[in-house]
Amino acid sequence: MHETVERLHPIALLESFSGGEFSRSYLFEDLETxxxxxxxxxxxxxxxxxxxxxxxxxxxxGYVAYEAAGGLxxxxxxxxxxxxxxxxxxxxxxxxxxDATTGAETNDGQTASPPELEISRQEYARALEKIREHIxxxxxxxxxxxxxxxxxxxxxxFALYRRLCRNQxxxxxxxxxxxxxxxxxxxPELFFSLxxxxxxxxxxxxxxxxxxxxxxxxxxREELAASxxxxxxxxxxxxxxxxxxxxxxxxxxVAVPALFQVESYxxxxxxxxxxxxxxxxxxxxxxxxQALFPCGSVTGAPKRRTMEIIHDLERSPRGxxxxxxxxxxxxxEATFSVAIRTAIVESTTxxxxxxxxxxxxxxxxxxxxxxxxxxxxxxxTGHAMDFGLIESLRWDAQGYLxxxxxxxxxxxxxxxxxxxxxxxxxxxxxxxxxxSLTGVHKVRVLLTSAGDLMLEQQEIDDTAAERxxxxxxxxxxxxxxxxxxxxxKTTRRSRYDNELQARPECAEVIxxxxxxxxxxxxxxxxxxxRGEELLTPALHCGLLxxxxxxxxxxxxxLREAILTPIDLETCDAFWLINSVxxxxxxxxxxxx
Numbered sequence: 107m108h109e110t111v112e113r114l115h116p117i118a119l120l121e122s123f124s125g126g127e128f129s130r131s132y133l134f135e136d137l138e139t140x141x142x143x144x145x146x147x148x149x150x151x152x153x154x155x156x157x158x159x160x161x162x163x164x165x166x167x168g169y170v171a172y173e174a175a176g177g178l179x180x181x182x183x184x185x186x187x188x189x190x191x192x193x194x195x196x197x198x199x200x201x202x203x204x205d206a207t208t209g210a211e212t213n214d215g216q217t218a219s220p221p222e223l224e225i226s227r228q229e230y231a232r233a234l235e236k237i238r239e240h241i242x243x244x245x246x247x248x249x250x251x252x253x254x255x256x257x258x259x260x261x262x263x264f265a266l267y268r269r270l271c272r273n274q275x276x277x278x279x280x281x282x283x284x285x286x287x288x289x290x291x292x293x294p295e296l297f298f299s300l301x302x303x304x305x306x307x308x309x310x311x312x313x314x315x316x317x318x319x320x321x322x323x324x325x326x327r328e329e330l331a332a333s334x335x336x337x338x339x340x341x342x343x344x345x346x347x348x349x350x351x352x353x354x355x356x357x358x359x360v361a362v363p364a365l366f367q368v369e370s371y372x373x374x375x376x377x378x379x380x381x382x383x384x385x386x387x388x389x390x391x392x393x394x395x396q397a398l399f400p401c402g403s404v405t406g407a408p409k410r411r412t413m414e415i416i417h418d419l420e421r422s423p424r425g426x427x428x429x430x431x432x433x434x435x436x437x438x439e440a441t442f443s444v445a446i447r448t449a450i451v452e453s454t455t456x457x458x459x460x461x462x463x464x465x466x467x468x469x470x471x472x473x474x475x476x477x478x479x480x481x482x483x484x485x486x487t488g489h490a491m492d493f494g495l496i497e498s499l500r501w502d503a504q505g506y507l508x509x510x511x512x513x514x515x516x517x518x519x520x521x522x523x524x525x526x527x528x529x530x531x532x533x534x535x536x537x538x539x540x541x542s543l544t545g546v547h548k549v550r551v552l553l554t555s556a557g558d559l560m561l562e563q564q565e566i567d568d569t570a571a572e573r574x575x576x577x578x579x580x581x582x583x584x585x586x587x588x589x590x591x592x593x594x595k596t597t598r599r600s601r602y603d604n605e606l607q608a609r610p611e612c613a614e615v616i617x618x619x620x621x622x623x624x625x626x627x628x629x630x631x632x633x634x635x636r637g638e639e640l641l642t643p644a645l646h647c648g649l650l651x652x653x654x655x656x657x658x659x660x661x662x663x664l665r666e667a668i669l670t671p672i673d674l675e676t677c678d679a680f681w682l683i684n685s686v687x688x689x690x691x692x693x694x695x696x697x698x
């Protein structure tokens with residue numbers, strides 16, 4: 107059960123990429139030993155060793171696999187994780203605070219292959235039908251059914267960890283190197299936090315995918331918060347957690363200070379509730395795990411019978427996924443996450459496995475639940491958050507044009523991607539900059555993923571009496587309207603730059619989506635005149651909501667419409683507009 111090793115790379119790194127009461131980042135150093143269990147018979151002994159080490163002033167960081175539950179409670183199913191430990195903890199002499207947001211960017215050509223599900227859509231539907239049969243017999247109310255996706259990492263595995271953390275902005279990120287495997291986690295869910303005998307849990311149950319449009323995304327968030335189905339499932343788990351906590355809590359101390367709160371992450375909205383309790387003075391770490399593990403949000407209710415159903419239906423062990431990852435330190439301090447959004451990667455081969463799942467009830471729709479699983483898995487292959495957010499403002503003697511619209515758009519984009527943003531700081535910087543400006547300038551604002559602001563200014567020639575007509579071509583590539591980056595102004599501009607470079611004879615290229623609908627120019631919004639009416643492509647076609655476009659829509663000067671290349675060829679006239687350069691008349695290149 108012991109292992110003593112020396113390594114040059116991080117063994118245990120627990121980081122938080124979002125704010126919050128439990129957001130702490132620690133690097134564990136000066137490894138003394140490793141304690142681990144490969145069978146359920148060894149589980150209790152490892153917990154005792156962890157407790158003894160912490161009593162000697164050491165820090166323990168590691169994981170408890172889902173299948174370790176059988177070693178904590180003989181009533182729960184017993185299982186193994188193949189060649190991986192059921193429990194793995196490094197015992198460290200030093201716990202050093204660190205700042206997750208300033209970690210070095212790593213790339214090293216790292217890629218993860220598209221994940222492949224171990225179960226087909228039809229097999230998934232059959233498993234859900236069996237769960238419904240168990241529910242009909244009164245054996246369970248809800249089953250958190252999971253499956254596995256397999257993939258391969260090429261390149262630096264630590265770079266994959268960094269990318270997932272920055273993408274998810276999760277409060278409980280973890281990198282654990284056990285030697286044979288790397289545990290890579292970007293979990294949004296707190297299992298429990300313990301400090302000064304106050305134990306807090308935040309079970310998470312209820313999911314809705316993010317929408318690329320801000321208004322529709324807010325609507326989905328509100329629908330999730332109000333959904334009777336999601337509330338019922340969440341409350342079911344809250345009741346289970348309250349019951350578990352009562353076994354180790356002072357009488358009357360279990361409370362639910364927050365119910366049905368919605369937290370937003372880059373790919374999904376999640377519903378969470380908060381349950382607290384005052385721990386009995388005699389309760390130890392192992393008592394906490396015996397009472398609470400696994401978290402009810404990853405099992406269902408009632409826990410024992412539901413875990414038996416899970417054991418029968420799931421094809422492969424969960425391992426660290428759906429277990430717990432965290433640390434224990436002297437003074438009765440401990441924090442563990444529920445290990446969702448978690449991948450396990452073989453150190454030498456790069457072969458990886460990631461679990462995904464959802465809570466199944468009598469009313470669950472197999473197709474909707476299958477889609478929810480895929481939504482949750484998007485965190486592995488989603489956009490790397492290695493881009494900045496941009497605003498380009500026009501400044502003249504009257505000040506910054508459409509300033510409030512620019513501020514609002516940047517604020518919304520920062521919130522969508524989890525970038526820190528201070529409106530006050532930007533306003534102060536803009537006021538300071540304009541003291542040195544004369545004439546007409548383009549002011550470029552860049553917000554980095556770490557929340558840093560950079561301002562640049564460039565004088566522009568705005569004196570030409572005649573504004574030349576812009577020669578325009580249609581783009582060769584088609585965009586996907588579901589891509590969230592289309593709706594935000596970012597430094598990720600290769601698609602636009604490539605189109606412009608491919609047509610050097612043109613001043614602008616008009617883009618189209620996969621449905622063949624016009625969207626926008628590479629640096630402008632599009633306006634078509636048809637009789638007395640001015641039309642612009644509808645936002646949901648996939649385009650940037652330009653500030654001048656939004657102003658004209660609010661004034662009633664423009665109307666949104668679905669427009670095609672035929673509309674462009676047959677319109678009375680068309681313009682390319684933005685807030686810096688204003689209106690430029692366009693001319694379509696023949697045979698483009």
